[in-house]
Structures are given as C-alpha cells and as structure tokens.
Amino acid sequence: MPATSPGPRVAVDADALARVGVALADATRRRLLLTLLEGPAFPADLAERLELTRGNVSNHLSCLRGCGLVTTTPVGRRVRYELADPRLAGALADLASLVLVVEHDECPPGSQCCDDDARPSP
Numbered sequence: 580m581p582a583t584s585p586g587p588r589v590a591v592d593a594d595a596l597a598r599v600g601v602a603l604a605d606a607t608r609r610r611l612l613l614t615l616l617e618g619p620a621f622p623a624d625l626a627e628r629l630e631l632t633r634g635n636v637s638n639h640l641s642c643l644r645g646c647g648l649v650t651t652t653p654v655g656r657r658v659r660y661e662l663a664d665p666r667l668a669g670a671l672a673d674l675a676s677l678v679l680v681v682e683h684d685e686c687p688p689g690s691q692c693c694d695d696d697a698r699p700s701p
Contacts, residue, residue, distance in 0.1 A: 598646040603674075607631065608639050613675075615649065616668050619661035 602608050610629055614620065620628075626636040640660055643649045650663045662668060 595647070599648070602643055602646045602648050605639065605642075607635065608643055611636070611639055611643065612648065612662070612667075612671060615660060615662050616671060619652070619659045621654075621657050621659055623657075625660070 602612065607629075611625060614625060614628060622636050622640055623633055625631075625640075626633045629636070640649065644651065644660075648663055648667060649660050652659045652661070
C-alpha cells in the first residue's frame with residue numbers, strides 16, 4: 580500500500596519564523612502583541628494599559644517593528660502601532676490555543692521545562 584502524504588507542503592520562510600520566535604520569546608512583547616490583536620494603539624496607551632513604562636513599551640515595540648510584526652502610522656505628532664499583517668492575529672490565536680493543550684501538571688514550578696509566566700492561570 581502506498582504511503583500517504585501528511586498533507587500539502589507549506590513553504591516556510593525560516594528567517595521570518597526566527598523573527599517571530601524572537602518576538603514571542605519575551606513576556607512583554609507577547610503581551611503587546613496580544614493587546615494589539617484588539618486593534619491599533621499608541622505607545623502611551625499601551626504603557627498605561629499594561630502598567631509598563633513608556634520607555635519599556637517603546638523599546639519592545641521597536642523590536643517588534645524590527646521583526647516585521649508591527650507597523651507604524653503617523654497620526655499628528657504621535658505614532659500608532661498595529662499588527663503588520665491581519666493573518667498574524669489568526670496565527671497568534673492558533674499558537675495560543677496550542678499552549679492550552681500542554682500538561683503543566685508534569686512541569687513543576689521553577690523547573691527548566693517551561694517558564695512560570697507561560698503557565699495557564701488556575
């Protein structure tokens with residue numbers, strides 16, 4: 580019997596995937612991306628909403644922009660940030676749903692297998 584194909588081949592840009600990995604590796608950048616899922620926002624508003632300093636938010640937004648995940652639009656003297664591609668919202672939602680199936684019971688607090696901030700809330 581011939582082997583069945585696992586499905587259609589998908590072309591993956593390894594560099595783009597690495598940039599997404601860099602972006603998602605930091606808890607603050609993950610929070611910013613999840614907040615931007617709700618729509619475009621200004622850095623000062625993001626800082627207030629996430630209870631972070633404006634400088635911290637600005638640095639992380641700069642990283643996200645360099646990774647190609649967010650874009651900017653000048654609005655008067657301010658700059659508004661938004662996800663660079665609408666498909667990113669779906670991709671982030673898909674990735675977040677994958678995390679939900681991880682059995683964290685086997686991963687004790689403080690262990691090397693996962694970050695404490697990545698654990699789902701009880």
